[in-house]
Amino acid sequence: MKKIKQLNLFSHSALAIAAFAGTTQFAMAHTRLETATVAENTRITNNVIISHGCGEENVIGTSVVFPDGVDSTILVDGNPHTGSLTDFVQNWGNLMQQNFSTAVFSSQDEKTDSLGNVVGFWAGGGNSLPHTLNGYIPFRAGAVVIEPTSCAKSVKFYISIADICEITDTAGFSEATVNLWTHNNLGTAYDRVSTTDDGPASYIVTRTSALPTSCGATGVEVEVKPSAAQINRDMPIKFNGTQVWPK
Amino acid sequence: MPCVSKMKTIKLAALMVLLGCVNLSKAHEAGTVMDSGGTVAGFTGYALVTCYDNGNGPADHLLASVRDLSKPQDGLLVNLQVIKGNRAISTTDAVSGDASYSPEVKIHGGNGSYLLLVNKTKAGARSFAVSYHCITASDTHTGTDIAVQQFE
Numbered sequence: 001m002k003k004i005k006q007l008n009l010f011s012h013s014a015l016a017i018a019a020f021a022g023t024t025q026f027a028m029a030h031t032r033l034e035t036a037t038v039a040e041n042t043r044i045t046n047n048v049i050i051s052h053g054c055g056e057e058n059v060i061g062t063s064v065v066f067p068d069g070v071d072s073t074i075l076v077d078g079n080p081h082t083g084s085l086t087d088f089v090q091n092w093g094n095l096m097q098q099n100f101s102t103a104v105f106s107s108q109d110e111k112t113d114s115l116g117n118v119v120g121f122w123a124g125g126g127n128s129l130p131h132t133l134n135g136y137i138p139f140r141a142g143a144v145v146i147e148p149t150s151c152a153k154s155v156k157f158y159i160s161i162a163d164i165c166e167i168t169d170t171a172g173f174s175e176a177t178v179n180l181w182t183h184n185n186l187g188t189a190y191d192r193v194s195t196t197d198d199g200p201a202s203y204i205v206t207r208t209s210a211l212p213t214s215c216g217a218t219g220v221e222v223e224v225k226p227s228a229a230q231i232n233r234d235m236p237i238k239f240n241g242t243q244v245w246p247k
Numbered sequence: 248m249p250c251v252s253k254m255k256t257i258k259l260a261a262l263m264v265l266l267g268c269v270n271l272s273k274a275h276e277a278g279t280v281m282d283s284g285g286t287v288a289g290f291t292g293y294a295l296v297t298c299y300d301n302g303n304g305p306a307d308h309l310l311a312s313v314r315d316l317s318k319p320q321d322g323l324l325v326n327l328q329v330i331k332g333n334r335a336i337s338t339t340d341a342v343s344g345d346a347s348y349s350p351e352v353k354i355h356g357g358n359g360s361y362l363l364l365v366n367k368t369k370a371g372a373r374s375f376a377v378s379y380h381c382i383t384a385s386d387t388h389t390g391t392d393i394a395v396q397q398f399e
Binding site: 041042043090091092093094095115116117142143145 | 295297299300301358359360390392393394395396397398
């Protein structure tokens with residue numbers, strides 16, 4: 001009797017594992033950063049991790065955009081902040097620099113704003129990334145300095161990413177052509193179709209300095225989201241000056 | 248400076264030249280042309296240099312200097328100011344077009360963001376270079392990054 005119970009338990013466990021690990025397609029991982037949380041004043045090497053394709057379609061490129069902090073939306077404990085990002089971060093801008101790598105794609109480049117500061121990057125071309133495998137796109141995340149006079153205990157930056165499986169125009173975006181790890185509510189053609197705003201990868205910088213006494217014991221959580229204008233400007237991929245995605 | 252000629256705007260030129268196009272002898276030396284049209288007396292370049300511990304130790308201070316690469320012009324000199332917290336310092340390249348930088352200035356601000364301003368004494372195009380290095384208390388070079396905030 002005991003043996004039968006053990007067999008039943010094994011069978012149920014195996015079924016459960018099979019259901020979660022392989023035979024269902026429900027829990028597809030989002031594209032995220034390898035290191036999502038870092039202490040302020042710390043530079044790290046990081047990776048965008050592409051974890052799957054568009055259904056059965058391989059990934060042929062990726063486009064990554066960091067909020068520029070210029071016209072970004074800033075939330076403080078979930079409430080809109082009308083001041084600037086410098087109220088909480090001293091040095092945001094040009095901190096994310098792409099590392100050269102042809103491990104996944106053959107071409108890559110950084111995207112810059114009008115002052116030449118890096119606001120994103122792309123990688124693509126060469127062999128496609130098999131839809132069942134992970135792809136690591138490396139970059140250097142520079143040291144972020146939280147304004148010491150602020151009450152910020154952490155600052156979360158939302159990073160918008162498009163994993164491209166087929167080059168189309170924006171009208172051709174679908175689950176078979178692109179995975180949009182973007183906000184669902186900016187009103188751009190790049191918005192993720194989702195009921196929840198869980199698309200972008202997050203990068204959280206945590207404070208190491210003491211909070212001013214006026215902040216109390218807990219401080220505030222700051223979030224930074226890109227504007228629609230920035231997404232429309234910076235999400236497209238340009239190669240040698242010509243836009244190649246979207247068509 | 249062929250890479251400069253490819254730039255569509257002077258703003259774009261600013262960081263690209265600052266960060267990569269000019270083949271200066273070592274990292275953290277950078278330059279470009281300000282007031283290329285020669286009409287903006289108040290032209291100001293504004294950048295943030297972040298000092299941090301890259302494994303060599305926390306920064307104790309920032310060393311900086313500026314070099315005017317253009318031919319001498321009467322009354323036209325390039326100046327660099329560095330600000331961190333409640334400290335500030337400035338330096339001027341008194342001899343334009345020679346091989347020397349201005350006197351090096353040091354500001355003790357530890358880790359964090361240092362404001363660098365570059366300007367000049369009157370209207371006129373100036374090709375210039377800035378040297379900026381975050382240094383530990385034991386005189387070792389440590390983490391140094393830059394972002395341009397303004398170039399106009």
